[in-house]
Amino acid sequence: MLAIFLLYVSVAGGTPSIQPSQLPGHKGDVALVGKVSGSPAGDAHADGLRFRIRDVSGATSVPVVYTGSVPDLFRVGREVRVEGKLRDGVFIAKRDSLRTKCPSKYVAKKT
Amino acid sequence: MPELGRAALVLCLGLALYALLAGGYAAARRKRRLARSAQNALFAVFASAVVASIVLLAALLRRDFSFTYVAEHTSRRLPTPYTISAFWGGQEGSLLLWLLVLAGLSTLAVLLARRTAADLIPWVVPVLALVASFFAFMLVAVSSPFATQSAPADGGGLNPSLQNPYMMIHPPCLYLGYVGLTIPFAFAMGALLSRRTDELWIVATRRWTLFAWTALGIGQLLGAHWAYVEVGWGGYYAWDPVENAALMPWLAATAFLHSVMIQEKRGMLKVWNVLLVALAFCLALLGTFLTRSGVVSSIHSFTQSPLGGWFLGFICLVAIGSLALILNRLPLLRSKTRMESLVSREASFLYNNLLLVALCLTILWGVIFPILTEAVRGEQITVGAPYYNFFLRIFGLPLLLLMGIGPLVAWRRASLRSLGRSFAWPAGIALGVGVVLLLLGAGSSWIGLLAYTFSAFVIGSIGYEFVRGTRARKALAGGPWLLAFSELVSRNRRRYGGYIVHAAIVLLAIGVAGSSAYDKVGERTLSPGQSMSVGNYSLTYNRLVQRQGANATEVRAILDVRKEGNRIGKLQSGKNHYPAEDQNSNEVGIRTDYLTGEDLFVITDQINPNGTIAFKVLVKPLVNLIWLAGVVFLIGSLVALWPNAVEQRRLADRYRELRAYARA
Numbered sequence: 001m002l003a004i005f006l007l008y009v010s011v012a013g014g015t016p017s018i019q020p021s022q023l024p025g026h027k028g029d030v031a032l033v034g035k036v037s038g039s040p041a042g043d044a045h046a047d048g049l050r051f052r053i054r055d056v057s058g059a060t061s062v063p064v065v066y067t068g069s070v071p072d073l074f075r076v077g078r079e080v081r082v083e084g085k086l087r088d089g090v091f092i093a094k095r096d097s098l099r100t101k102c103p104s105k106y107v108a109k110k111t
Numbered sequence: 112m113p114e115l116g117r118a119a120l121v122l123c124l125g126l127a128l129y130a131l132l133a134g135g136y137a138a139a140r141r142k143r144r145l146a147r148s149a150q151n152a153l154f155a156v157f158a159s160a161v162v163a164s165i166v167l168l169a170a171l172l173r174r175d176f177s178f179t180y181v182a183e184h185t186s187r188r189l190p191t192p193y194t195i196s197a198f199w200g201g202q203e204g205s206l207l208l209w210l211l212v213l214a215g216l217s218t219l220a221v222l223l224a225r226r227t228a229a230d231l232i233p234w235v236v237p238v239l240a241l242v243a244s245f246f247a248f249m250l251v252a253v254s255s256p257f258a259t260q261s262a263p264a265d266g267g268g269l270n271p272s273l274q275n276p277y278m279m280i281h282p283p284c285l286y287l288g289y290v291g292l293t294i295p296f297a298f299a300m301g302a303l304l305s306r307r308t309d310e311l312w313i314v315a316t317r318r319w320t321l322f323a324w325t326a327l328g329i330g331q332l333l334g335a336h337w338a339y340v341e342v343g344w345g346g347y348y349a350w351d352p353v354e355n356a357a358l359m360p361w362l363a364a365t366a367f368l369h370s371v372m373i374q375e376k377r378g379m380l381k382v383w384n385v386l387l388v389a390l391a392f393c394l395a396l397l398g399t400f401l402t403r404s405g406v407v408s409s410i411h412s413f414t415q416s417p418l419g420g421w422f423l424g425f426i427c428l429v430a431i432g433s434l435a436l437i438l439n440r441l442p443l444l445r446s447k448t449r450m451e452s453l454v455s456r457e458a459s460f461l462y463n464n465l466l467l468v469a470l471c472l473t474i475l476w477g478v479i480f481p482i483l484t485e486a487v488r489g490e491q492i493t494v495g496a497p498y499y500n501f502f503l504r505i506f507g508l509p510l511l512l513l514m515g516i517g518p519l520v521a522w523r524r525a526s527l528r529s530l531g532r533s534f535a536w537p538a539g540i541a542l543g544v545g546v547v548l549l550l551l552g553a554g555s556s557w558i559g560l561l562a563y564t565f566s567a568f569v570i571g572s573i574g575y576e577f578v579r580g581t582r583a584r585k586a587l588a589g590g591p592w593l594l595a596f597s598e599l600v601s602r603n604r605r606r607y608g609g610y611i612v613h614a615a616i617v618l619l620a621i622g623v624a625g626s627s628a629y630d631k632v633g634e635r636t637l638s639p640g641q642s643m644s645v646g647n648y649s650l651t652y653n654r655l656v657q658r659q660g661a662n663a664t665e666v667r668a669i670l671d672v673r674k675e676g677n678r679i680g681k682l683q684s685g686k687n688h689y690p691a692e693d694q695n696s697n698e699v700g701i702r703t704d705y706l707t708g709e710d711l712f713v714i715t716d717q718i719n720p721n722g723t724i725a726f727k728v729l730v731k732p733l734v735n736l737i738w739l740a741g742v743v744f745l746i747g748s749l750v751a752l753w754p755n756a757v758e759q760r761r762l763a764d765r766y767r768e769l770r771a772y773a774r775a
Contacts, residue, residue: 001469004505005476014498017481017491031493045636045717045725069344069716069727072686072695 015083020053021060023086032091033081036074037061044070053080053091062086068096113178116166116257122159123210124247126152130240138233138304146233150221153236156243157214164211167204167256171197177262180204186268186691188662193274199282200269202403202418203256208283209399210246212290217243220294220319227766228298228315235301242293245425253417268691271663277337284330285357285402289395291323292360295367296392296433299385303436308381308443311769313371314762318752320371324364325748331357332741343697345632345712345729347737350499352478356398359471359478363391366467373457376522381444382437383464389433390468394475396426401478452524459517463510470506474499504558508565511620514613515541515569518576537571559628566617566624573610573617580607601755608751615744618736622708625733634716636725646730648711649673650682655722663687665698668715668724672702684713684726708735 017031038052044067054061056079066082074080080100084093134149136142167180171194176182184197184204199205217239225232250256295316302312334354335347348354367387373380400422437444450457477494484492519533544567545560553560577596580603585595600607633645637652644650651671658665667685671678684700700713710731717725 001465001506005469005473005502008498008501009476014480014484014492014494017493022490043717043719045634069714072697 017081019055019058019060020062021055021058023062023091026086029083029085029094031081031083032062032064032093034061034079036076036078036080038063038076040074040076044068051076053082062091063089064091064093066093066098068098071098071100073100074098112166112170112175113257113259116163116170117251117255119159119163119166120207120247120250120255120257123156123163123214124244124251126156126159127240127243127247130156131237131244134233134237134240138237141233146236149240150232150236153214153221153240153243154218156240156247157211157218160207160211160214163250163256164198164207167207168195168198171195174266175262176264176266177259178256179258179260180256182260182263182266184266184269186266186662188691189266189269189274190661192276192279193269196273196279196282197269199286200273200278203250203254203258205282205286205403206246206250206254207256208286209290210243210250212286213239213243213246213293216290216294216319217297220297220316224298224315227762228311230307231298231301231305231312231315233301234304235297238297238300238304239293242297245421249418249421253421265691268689271687271689271692271694271696272341274662274689275337275341277333277341281330281333281337284326284333285398286330288323288325288327288330288357289360289399291319291326292364292388292392292395294319294323295388299388300433300436303385303440303443306440306443308440309769309772310375310378311766313374313384314765314769317371320364320368321748321752324361324368325745325752327357327361327364328744328748329741331361332738332744336738336741339734340699340701341696343699343714345699345714345727345731347734350477350496352401355474355478355499356401359474360391360394360398362467362471362474363387363394366464366471367391369460369467370464373460377457378448379446379450379457380461381446382441385433385437385444387464387468389430389437390471392433393426393430394471396422396429400426454520454525454530456517456520456522456525459513459520463513463517466506466510466513470502470510473502473506507620508558508561511562511565511569511617514616515565515572518610518613519572533575536575537568540571541565541568543567553629556624556628559624562620562624562628566621569613569617573614576610577607600750602757604753604755604758605751608747608749611747611750612744613747615740615747618740618743622733622736622738622740625708625736626710626731629732631730633728634726636717636719636723638723643726643728645728647675648728648730649676650713650726650728652724652726653681655685655718655724660687662691663689666718667698668718668726670700670713672711682711682713684715686715686718703735705735708733708739710734 015029015031016026017033018026019034020032023032032053034053034055036051037054040049040051042048042050048065048067049070050063050065052061052063064082078100080098082093083097084091130149130152133145133152137145137149170178170181171185174181174185174187174194180201180203184201185194197204199208221232221236298312298316302308334357339347367384370380370384370387374384400418403418452458477498481491481493484490515537519530519537521529541564545564548560548563553563580599581592581596584599585592588595588598631646633643635643637643639652639654642649642651653669653671656667656669665685665687667683670682670684672680672682680702682700682702685698687696687698689696697714702711712729712731714727715724716727
């Protein structure tokens with residue numbers, strides 16, 4: 001069992017979870033974590049919702065194009081996580097990969 | 112009023128510390144009167160926790176916003192039932208609930224066991240008091256529910272996703288489970304401390320473990336159902352750390368429930384059992400912390416959250432303390448018997464234990480992996496659903512198979528001939544079902560096909576056991592079949608209750624496999640009048656209506672549903688807007704086919720200003736078997752828990768035997 005576990009972990013690894021300022025240098029798929037900024041525009045069910053994600057405590061930000069379901073809690077200033085990769089300076093998100101990071105499932109907002 | 116609440120909590124802390132210190136001293140020096148006094152102090156913790164809880168509940172019901180907690184978790188427009196559930200809707204209140212339940216269960220457990228397990232109680236009390244002291248300390252010094260402020264005009268309200276009937280019952284149920292695991296842990300440690308390493312602690316806590324485990328299991332299924340109908344993304348489990356938080360102790364407790372049977376029957380696995388109960392309790396503490404602090408998003412969440420350091424410290428203390436104690440008592444924990452054969456009932460229990468613990472630990476690894484990688488490499492690496500799903504299949508499918516094999520294999524050593532005889536029917540049924548499913552086209556997912564074939568095997572094996580038992584009973588006592596059957600179950604509730612629980616797990620497996628391996632999804636943006644089809648359903652978006660609910664504006668799309676061309680009715684799906692909390696929530700439309708257990712699940716993903724709507728439609732076959740599994744699980748657990756005269760006599764004999772053994 002340990003062998004299966006080690007084999008899987010070494011082959012499949014995981015997804016790096018990073019913020020916009022750490023994005024340069026990552027070529028493969030990553031999970032981008034940060035706060036929604038800019039003014040979200042476009043249709044997530046057509047040619048894509050466009051917004052920016054910036055570092056949680058920092059100014060570096062990156063433009064994001066996303067298609068798929070948009071969570072109810074998505075809003076400017078909220079912490080989100082989205083998977084995808086950087087292409088020509090724009091972060092192309094995978095379909096339906098957008099998640100809002102709630103401080104906790106049960107704790108009400110405390111901002 | 113807040114002063115009364117604070118005073119009650121300080122009293123809780125004082126009493127719990129007294130029960131810990133005086134109780135520990137009394138147990139070590141064998142001072143009977145002092146031990147009694149410590150025990151009474153533990154009972155008084157409960158009384159004091161009740162007072163504190165009443166103060167908080169009264170403040171919630173009066174919507175007294177001068178209590179910071181009340182202002183942050185309720186609002187004037189929040190309906191009363193949800194105002195009550197706000198008690199555990201936040202961190203401080205849920206810690207108070209922990210303490211209240213812990214003190215209540217401790218009192219009950221000590222009272223119930225004071226005669227039968229009198230030797231253990233003096234040491235059990237300080238262990239329980241240690242846990243109570245920790246929670247009382249958190250409530251007094253770190254996270255008080257009785258903080259006050261100048262009252263605002265209205266409160267911040269409760270998170271809309273928590274405004275759901277499930278939130279009335281799901282968190283308390285999980286808490287009963289988490290807290291309930293304290294009882295077997297305390298008795299195990301009490302047994303080690305008092306050097307009574309026979310089966311006394313296991314016999315005395317069997318029902319408590321079952322109770323906690325049932326509550327955890329039901330709590331999780333309620334949570335899954337809540338996620339399914341309320342969160343509205345079409346699933347019921349997402350391997351979220353908060354969900355894993357409850358699954359891990361449940362898996363450890365499942366392993367424990369099985370392995371104690373080997374200790375009871377054969378006197379083996381003593382060390383393993385105390386290790387498992389300590390693991391289950393540590394995971395319950397971790398679970399409480401994860402649910403409270405939310406996702407362990409980063410190492411920093413431990414330092415940011417006021418709870419983090421304390422919880423981590425206490426979990427380490429419990430883990431290291433119990434490990435040290437087990438190591439110290441190792442000579443007393445030697446088993447007198449050895450495994451005789453790798454093909455035997457006890458061996459199948461052992462494999463089941465290894466698989467359950469392996470699954471539990473891989474999930475734990477997935478939960479803490481981001482923290483570890485951040486500490487080592489400075490960059491978080493997360494593992495997602497593929498990781499968990501892989502291990503669920505790798506360890507879960509053999510577990511499913513074992514559930515069918517176990518009951519058919521004899522204790523000690525199974526002969527090939529008897530194996531062949533008992534395997535013939537179940538294996539035949541499983542093969543038949545597998546071939547039929549393959550012909551019906553279930554081969555599109557080999558995992559699903561495998562899961563179904565194994566499920567058929569388990570059902571066959573359980574059925575075979577019931578038939579064999581009933582036939583033997585009828586031959587012995589005569590009478591009609593039904594009487595023989597009910598006699599069989601009531602005379603051996605533990606065994607047959609267990610089989611019923613196994614049947615529930617099979618239903619769960621069929622439901623999970625059906626809804627994940629054979630589901631269909633469709634997405635389209637529709638204008639009123641337009642249609643889309645998914646599977647053999649076709650949906651027409653009719654119109655949009657808006658209405659005012661108690662504390663939310665409700666927008667609903669009305670859809671006409673057809674199945675294989677026939678109209679089968681209307682479906683509503685939409686969104687709610689909660690002005691007090693300024694949040695939206697998806698309100699999905701679900702149409703259940705009760706005959707086949709299939710759900711049509713409609714999500715109103717996006718309502719556009721021009722009147723078009725982006726719909727997401729899922730067809731989930733057999734998903735309702737998951738909820739049915741919950742009912743069967745509860746029935747099986749109750750059968751196993753329910754006291755009866757035959758078992759009480761057997762238990763009394765057992766206690767006498769153990770007392771004689773201790774004196775010898």
